[in-house]
Amino acid sequence: MKRSGRIVGLTLLIVMLATMFSFGAETFRITNTEPKNGAENTTKDNMCVKVFFNKPVGNDRSKAANKDAFRITNESxxxxxxxxxxxxxxxxxxxxxxxxxxxxxxxxxxIQDNTKYTCTISGDFRANDGEKLGKDTKITFKTMNQKVYTIGYTVMMFLMFGGMMVFSTTQMKKKDEEKKDEELIHEKTFNPYKEAKKTGKSVEQVLKEHDAELEKARKKEAKKNRRRGISPEDTEDRRHGNAYRVSRPRPIREAGSTFRTGRKAQYEAKAAEEAAKRAELKATNYGKNPKAKKK
Structure with a gap:
């Protein structure tokens, strides 16, 4: 009885250890692929599939066993x-x-554009330790439609350059309008009779249209000046000529200040020193060749 108990206990221990090792051992499998299964817009140039495993592969024995364990096929x-x-x-x-x-x-x-291809890895694919995958693995992917891509790229470039042209034209037109409005606002004389004769309109209509354009231009200028932080008073002064240019910078003493920088005295002393040097050189004829005496 005692011997039988030992046998049963040993058997249970062996079963438990075998079960533990069987759960602890990881089966050979594929962990990742590039492209992934179902991927689209893959390139047809140098078509390949990257395969990552959870166990080492590629020793001499597995190379020989795996040489025919994969293939790539098209839709047909x-x-x-x-x-x-x-x-x-x-x-x-x-x-x-x-x-x-x-x-x-x-x-x-x-290899064709816009076509599905399938990479099949056989279940007989072996790891370095000889373990097989056990079942076939298929990775299906679709190549890029190059024609559609080219058309899309062309349209995108056209839209980009077209947008740039529209933007440039709009900016130029805006600048022309601003220049025209500025000339209209600062126009000193306007001859309605000449304009009426030129356009064939009545003088009253010409004056009315001119006043409307002038008012519109002034509103635009006021809006622009508000964005720039220029007050209406400054704008009015500039328009009516109340802002003046001076012919020269004035020293502060002309405004009643008693502050002296001393720069004038320094300049005058330096000028006097240079004048004295020139006079000395002139008196000694320094730098001049003596005239040859006549025989």
Missing amino acids: GKEFPTRIIYSSKNSKYALIIIDTTKVAQTGKGA
């Missing part, structure tokens, strides 16, 4: 020649790429 099931590249820096990464040396670059046999 046509298979393209592929090869796999393993990374020496990341042992859990592999690159499945179409062999462009064996694929036509143009025509029906080439």
Whole structure:
């Protein structure tokens, strides 16, 4: 009885340990792919699929076992020649790429735009320790519609340049209007009779239209000056000529100030010193060649 209990206990211990190790061991699987399954607008140039695993791959034994464990096909099931590249820096990464040396670059046999392709990784794909994936994995992706992309890019460029042209034209028109309004406001004389004769309108109509344009221009100027922080009084002074230009800067003593900077005295002393030097040089004929004596 005692011996039987020991056997039962040992059996239970072995079962528990086996269960623990079976739960602790991680099964071989794919952790990520680029592009992902269902991706769109992928490039057709150098088509490839990056595959990331949770276990190392790419030793000599797994390379030999995995050489035919993947393929890339199009919508109609046509298979393209592929090869796999393993990374020496990341042992859990592999690159499945179409062999462009064996694929036509143009025509029906080439990689097409706006077409679905499927990369299938077999369930027999092995890790370095010999474990298999267990089931097939498919990554489906769709290539970019290059024609639509090109048209969209062209339209975008057209809109951008068109917007720039419209903006430039609007700014030029705005400046012309501002210049015209300024000339209208500051116009000293207006001959309604001459304008009436030129346009064929009556003098009263010409005056009415001129007053309306003048009022509109003044409102625009007032609005612009408010944005710039210019008061109506300053605007009125400038319009009626109450702002003057001076012919020269005036010294503060002319306004009654007694402050002296001393710059004038310094300038006069320096000028006197230079004049004395010039007089001395002139008296000694310094720098002049003596005239040759006549024989």
